[in-house]
Amino acid sequence: MPKQLPLIDPVPSVAACCAPLTAAPLSAEEADQLAVRLKAIADPTRLRLLSIMLANPGLEACTCDLTEPLGLTQPTVTHHLRKLADAGLVVPDRRVGNFTYYRVLGDALGELAGLLAPATAC
DSSP: OOOOOOOOOOOOOOOHHSOOHSOOOOOOOHHHHHHHHHHHHSSHHHHHHHHHHHHHHGGGGEEEHHHHHOOHHHHHHHHHHHHHHHHTEEEEEEEEETEEEEEEEEHHHHEEEEEEEEOOOO
């Protein structure tokens, strides 16, 4: 049996470190998917929701704790959280009584940021 050489981490290539949008144009399907996420965060209320949740431990918040800082009713806050959930940016994490805790999906925000980051020299 031939002896196997140990694997080492490859040297990062230019393609691995640069933003995907700079590598190639988006397909129509990719553009549609990206537009859903961008539309979701383009709303000022949703941006505020994300910022509140990101500032909280565990990247989460209860709908009951979001109404007062935003000056909105619970159904309106829930509507905006559902839009963020539909875009894959937050998830309903758990229920406590009549209230739902939502959690930000940090990886989804990171991917979104990575797609939009300009290419830099490696």
